[in-house]
Every structure is written in C-alpha cells, then in structure tokens.
Amino acid sequence: MGRASAIALVGVQGRVIEVEAHLTSQLPGFSIIGLPDAALGEARERVRSASAVADCPLPARRITVNLTPASIPKRGSGFDLAIAMAILGAEGIAPEVSRDVAYIGELGLDGRVRPVPGVIPMVIAARDAGVERVVVPVGNLEEALVVPGIEVLGTASLRASAITAGALLPPVDIEPVLPPAALDPVPRVHDLADVIGNAVGVRAVIAAAAGGHHMFLLGPPGAGKTMLAERLPGLLPDLDAEAALEVASVRSVSGLGNQSWSVRPPWEAPHHSSSAMALIGGGSGLLRPGAVSRATRGVLFLDEATEFPRAVLDALRQPLESGRITIHRSVGSAEFPARCQVVLAANPCPCGNAGSRGGPLCSCSPSTVRKYLGRISGPLLDRIDIRVAVPRVTTGTIRATEGTAPTTAAAAEHVAIARQRMAERLRGTGWSCNAEVTGPWLRSEGRAEPGATTALDRALDFGTLTMRGWDRVMRLAWTMADLGDVSRPGADEVRRALALRSAL
Template sequence: MSDIGRTSAVALVGVQGSLVEVEAHLTSQLPTFSIIGLPDASLGEARERVRSAAAVADCPLPSRRITVNLTPASVPKRGSGFDLAIAMAVLAAAGTAPGADRRTVYVGELGLDGRVRPVPGIIPVVLAARAAGVDRVVLPVGNLAEAQAVPGVALTAVDSLRSAAIDAGAALPEGFVDPVLPPPAPDDTRPPAELADVVGNAVGVRAVVAAAAGGHHVLLLGPPGAGKTMLAERLPALLPDLEPDAALEVAAVRSVAGHGARSWTRRPPWEAPHHSASAAALIGGGSGQLRPGAVSRATRGVLFLDEATEFPRVVLDALRQPLESGRITVHRAGGSAEFPARCQLVLAANPCPCGNAGALGGPPCTCVPSAVRRYLGRLSGPLLDRIDIRVAVPRVTTGTLRASEGATPSTAEAKRVVDDARARMRDRLHGTGWSRNAEVSGPWLREDGRAAPGATEVLDRGLDIGTLTMRGWDRVMRLAWTMADLTGDERPERRHVERALALRTAL
C-alpha cells in the first residue's frame, strides 16, 4: 500500500524563484525518512525538524517509509524554508491534512516545538508563486507584513504546523501558540540632508543636480574637507520616489539580504561600504546561498564609495560590467545567481596620498609624481570612461564662501528642477524602454536623439585625435541632454555640450 501527497514550494537562486513540487510517498516498509531532489545540508536536516514538529502538533508522522522528492531535481534547493512544505506533503499523504495540495505554496522553517519561523527572501518567493499562477501562499506570521508588499496573491499566515494542518482540513483542536516574530526593525530613517547647507561649491552642486536628473555616475575629486561626502549625501534626497515595479525589485533584493519588514520602501536605497570591503562584499557571493552585494542592494538608488582610491583596484574594476549592463551574475562552484545592479555610482577621492595635490591654499603636496600616478591609477581608464560626471571639488575659502552666500538652492527647489527634467525625459523616451538620459543607447544619440547642427564639433574633434573614446562621446552627449532638460530646451545645443564637458574635466 502506498500513498502520495503533494504541495508546492519555491527554490530561490539569487532573487529569482522557481516553483518546486514537493511529493511525499508513504509505503508499508520499515520506518525511514529520506529527502531527494538535490537538497543541501540544511534542507537534509529537515527530517528531524519535521518529525519533532509533527509530534508536538498532535499529528505525528506515520510509522512507514517516507520518501520526499523535490522536483525538478535539477534545480538546487537550499535553506530551511522548505520545512513547512515537506511536513504538509507528508501529512497530506497520510490523510491528516487532505486540503494540502500542489496549488498552495508553503514556506517556513519549523522549530522543534512546532512553531513556524520566518525566513529571508519571502518577497521573491511570493513573486515566483504569483508568476506560476498558484492559488495562495501559506507563510509564517513573522513574514506576513513583508509579503504584503506583493499584490495579487492570497496570503495565509500560520504560527505553527498545527495551524497549517488545521487550515488544510486536519481534525485537530485549536491551540494558542506564541508566534515567532522578527525583531522590531530599528528606525533608521533620517531627515533628508539639506542641499542649501553646501556653500562655496557651485560646481559640485551643479554636478549633483545633473546626476540626480539624468541618473549619471559621478566622481568627486578634491582635497580632504572640501565637501565631497557632504555633496554625495545630498544626492538621494533629490531623487524621485520609486515607481511600483522598481520598488518591488528593490524590495526583492532587500528581502534576500535579510531586511525583513524594512524591505519595502519607495525611496531609492543608499549603500556606502567601507573601503576595506572585498570584491564579494561589493558584487555579491557567499559560500552557501548566494547573497546580493552592495552594488545590488543599491539598485535603483546610490552606491557611494568614499575614499575610492583606497579600494583595491581589482574591487573597483569588478564594477565595470554591472555599471554597463545594470545586472551582475555571480558565479561560484555551487552555481550562479543573477542580481539587479542598476545603481548610480558616486566616487569620492583625494587627488594624492596626502590629499593636497593641486589644491589652492593649505599645505603643499608632499607626494612625488610617481606616488600620485600610482594612487590615481587605482581608478582604471575603463572605469573612468563609464563615469559621466568627473569634477574637481576645490577647498572652500573665505572668498568663495562670501561669493556663494545664498546662491545654493534648497533641496526642495533643486528637487522641483530635477522632477521637471525627469518629466521631459519620460515624455521624450516614452515607448523606448528608457526613462533617464543615462540609459539611452549610442545609436539613439546619433539618430532620434541627434543634437542641434554643429553642437558636437568639439566632441568630434576629441574623437578624431584620440582624447575621447566612442563610449566617452556617448556619455558626454547623454549628459548634454540632461543639461538641455534642466534648462527646458528641446535638444542639446553647443552650450549644453560645453557644459557637459565642463563637468567631465577631472582626470
């Protein structure tokens, strides 16, 4: 005699989920419990968690041979989030929970006391279930608030295996269980930094406003204390709120990263790793389940690398491919995972090891020319070629302070200008798949997005003599379009191209 029960679960690879059918087969042989279908070590330990949780829930597993198959077997399954699906499949095969079937996705880790514990990555799990067209998702109470960010899916929260079994038709008495809840999320919201606080750095303010409007990457080069970090920290407040699809993409990455209830946000994220961060910390990785790195956690937002020349060159060069494609594929011996990486990169760097090279006023530079070259050489040419805005941020003096008093716009004023420029971009790029000038392709710039006649002469001359690459030509023109949008002009003219070049003079 044999019986089969089926439920569904979701296997995560990066932020992509695949529907997995969980089959439990009971036969009249010596009592054993085996799990097949490419489980990892933590999933293999589910046998003991399921057996203990079922006993506590007053629905012990039958004393028969239990074989659980996770199909398709070619998809790697990792983590303890399959526990609830396995337990419900076994109970369905035993007839204890007849309502459990493959049209319901179960997700959650079981404790030995029968409680269902929250798991990371619940948002991509629910997204995968919605894409597969399943009826509903049964998940831990501790994941409910996070999962509600995904519309169009029926959610059922359970605090224990007993609750899940009763929901599936088990004839068990109701009982109170103290649910496992995630720790309260710390209130890390801060008031937006005020742009008007920046004084004496008109070029830096202009660069930050242009970057916010067009989505351009930025390099701020200057001596210590010039205000590079201050400028960078004011960029997120100028960015518009995320569209629903973009916010869901951000929430999926943050969910996999373990942000819990704080995964959902309409504000662009901000990531600022220390310069001691490794390449894996920046682009993602891990020995077990692959986790997103800082470049992915900053997707749709800002990745700020302060003291960029202190990062190892190999770490900085790892950013070249994701900056170009907007995605990063992490390969490890156990498999690969793809993460979104559509972020704005902001680099802040000193011009030399002592920080005083080229600075007007202050102590003189004590670095030999070879040390300066080695220091700035950590920013490779191919990486710099991908950065649209490269400006020198000078040290503030009394003269510049007096001259700029009251000239810096407030955050609210600058944001209105940025929003107007973004609206013009959206109207112009409607139907192209792009929404910002930094995203448009080179062919578009030379066809539908051509500048006014004669506007690109200076760029064409730089391309002919080798001071500008074709990628550099494209990036200057993208920035020129942003300068035109900020002033409300129909298309870039010579003055817009010159302003774009002026924001690309450092290095």
C-alpha cells in the same frame, strides 16, 4: 501520495518546486531526495519534532520526500513547512493540501513557523507560476503582502497550517515568531542648502540626480565630497511600483524582512576594506547580493575610492554597462540587478594636498601621485559621466556663496520636472532616464542640434575622447537640455556637459 508546493530561490529569481511525500509500509525511515543541501537535509528532525508538538506525529512508516524538478539545487530551511504539509497530506490528516498552495517557512522544534529571508521574490515566483495561494510565516506576512495579484496567508505554527488544510485538530493559541523591530526605517534626508562654496559640485549633483549619471568627486580632505554625495539620494524621485518591488526583492533576499519595502531609492556606502564579494555579491553556498545590487535604483557611494583594491573597483565595470551582475560559482549561478548610480570620492594624493591652492604643500612625488590615482583604472573612469574637482573652501568663498545653494526640496522639484520631460521623450523605449539611452539612439532620434557636437567630434578624432565617452557626454547634454527646458541639446548644452566630464 501528498503534494504541496515550495519555492527554490536562486539569486532573486524563484522557481516553484513540487514537494511529493510517499509513505510505504517498510521499516520506519525518513529521506529527502532532489538535491537538498545540508540545511535542507536537517529538515527531517525539525519536521519530526514539530509534527509531534502539533499532535500529528509522523507515522512509523518509510517516508520519502521528493523535491522536483530534481535537477535544481535546493538550499535553506524555507522548505520545512511544505515538506511537513505534504507528509500530513499523504497521511490523510490534512486532506486539503495541494500543489496549488505554496508553503514557505522554517519549522522550530516547538512547532512554530519561523521567518525566512527572500520571501518577496518567492511570492513573485509563485504568482507568476499560477499558484493560487501562498502561506508564509506571520513574521514575513507584512513583507509578503507588498506583492500584488496573489492571496497570501500568514501562519504561526504547523498546527495552524494543518487546521487551515482541513485537519480535525482543536486550535491552540501560539505566540508567533516575529522579526526584530526596525530601528530607523526612514533615513534622514540631508539638505543641499547646507553645502557652501561648491557651486560646481552642487550643479553636478543636480545633473546626476536628473539624468541618473555616475559621478566622480576629487578634492582634498574636508572639501565636502561626502557632503555632496550624501545629498544625492534626497534629490531622486520616489520609485514607481515596479522599481520598488525590484528593490524590495533584493532587500528581502538580504534579510531585511519587513523593512524591505520602501519607495525611496536605496543608499549603500561600503567601507574601502570591502572585498570583491562584498561589493559584487556571491558566497560559497547560498549566493547573496552585494552592495552594488542592494543599491539598485539608488546610489552606491564609494568614499576613499583610491583606497579600494583596484581589482575590487574594476569588478564594477561590467555592471555599470549592463545594469545586471551574473555570479558564477561551483554551486550554480545567480543574476542580480545592479542598475544604480555610482559616486566615487577620492583625495588627489596620499597626503591630500596635491593641486590645492593656498593650503599646505603636497609632500608626494609625481610618481606617487600617478600611482595613487592610477588605482582607478582608465576603463572604469571612462564609464563615469561626471568628474568634478571639489576645491578647498575658504572664508572668502563662504562669504561669497553662503545662501546661494538651493534647498533639497527646490532642487528635487527641478529634478522631477526634468525627469518628467525624459519620461515623455523616452516613452515606449524601455528607458527611464538619459543615462540609459544607447549610442544609436543618440546618433539618430536623439541627435543634437546641427553643429552642436563639433567639439566632441574633434576630441574623438584626436583620441582624447573614446566612443563611449562621446555617448556619455551626449547623455549628459540631454540632461542639461532637460534641466534648461530646451527641446534638443545645442552647442551650449554640449559644452556644459563636456565641462562636467572634464572638470578634473
């Protein structure tokens, strides 16, 4: 009996699988049991051919490979190397194969080990389960080494893995399969100083970066909505080790390979023709993360938001509250992180001229305008902390405001100081920024100065503000206080927060 370990991946969560190989003297055959999918069932031919090339052909005996626990579905070709090593261990060719070593990789017919997606969460799962060592394809080695606390080895071929496990075979130089080189691993940072004539928009972007708030930008075409949104990632601080590893896990499952690791917050901007599956995630077989998960700890920008189908936008409502998304399919369920900042940008009407001053007249009827903006539902809009109107820029505003916007470096330093204040105040709570605090905290330890919430309370009583809206204004008020170096929000901070929420 030969035993090795592999990793089954469900979403971004891994589970250690014990691979058992049993050889009998019955008629020759090769079967894999334990809920394998079609790709895993085809491992029989890949393992057979790769073993022959590695000078350790499979014996003419009955081979039964069991993947346990048998109740967990196993998908993909990443089990190939573990299956081959378990068989070689059962045959006595590789006597040092054990369940304390996890093998990850797809075998080619030429015996080389090919990279597979999702290596980072696989290595994390092996480490957390107490596995001593993980063997990964050379093409995934750089990606896997970002996980601390476990020994990771790279292998180029099945022959090299067998030699490492005690096989008495002469070494042979084999060119490893490497992933394609990164085209542009470092995204370009846009400077906030390039924004002209949108002072309120600049303040809103800085507040969103400081507190981690969602934002809605409404204005005519060419007013600078996309320009403002693109400057938000440059204001965000670098990710800490835990957050960077979470982001790398999602990017690894998405197939980015060695480009998965980055300390900069991610940026996702899906096209408005994207489906709910593309935005949220899913799939008919292997469940993949969507744009909202790939943007976790970063920014999800939905330009031309009113052109998205309403059902697609409403699918964001639950992730915006919980910070996670659970996808259920007939093949199983998977949970992905979805704690990102959502930025929506939209025109005020189909022609884009509704409410504009000094520009072309709007040719849309009032009912058309209401129907157009109604594609963003009230419950979704209620979850957006900052709502800003971005007016059309004129030559007068250019002359009056040119050079007044801060640079990205200066604004990022201001944001970092505010984030430090939040970290000190929220230490031990599990929250990292103001956008994450709960309503009970805001009404107890995090309450504002006496009398500061009078305007909010009145709006809540009159029904113009929901309880969720009250909480979100107070979160934004705390951000105003942190940016203004104030110990606790007062009436001025609450008014400014309310103005940013109701600026449309």
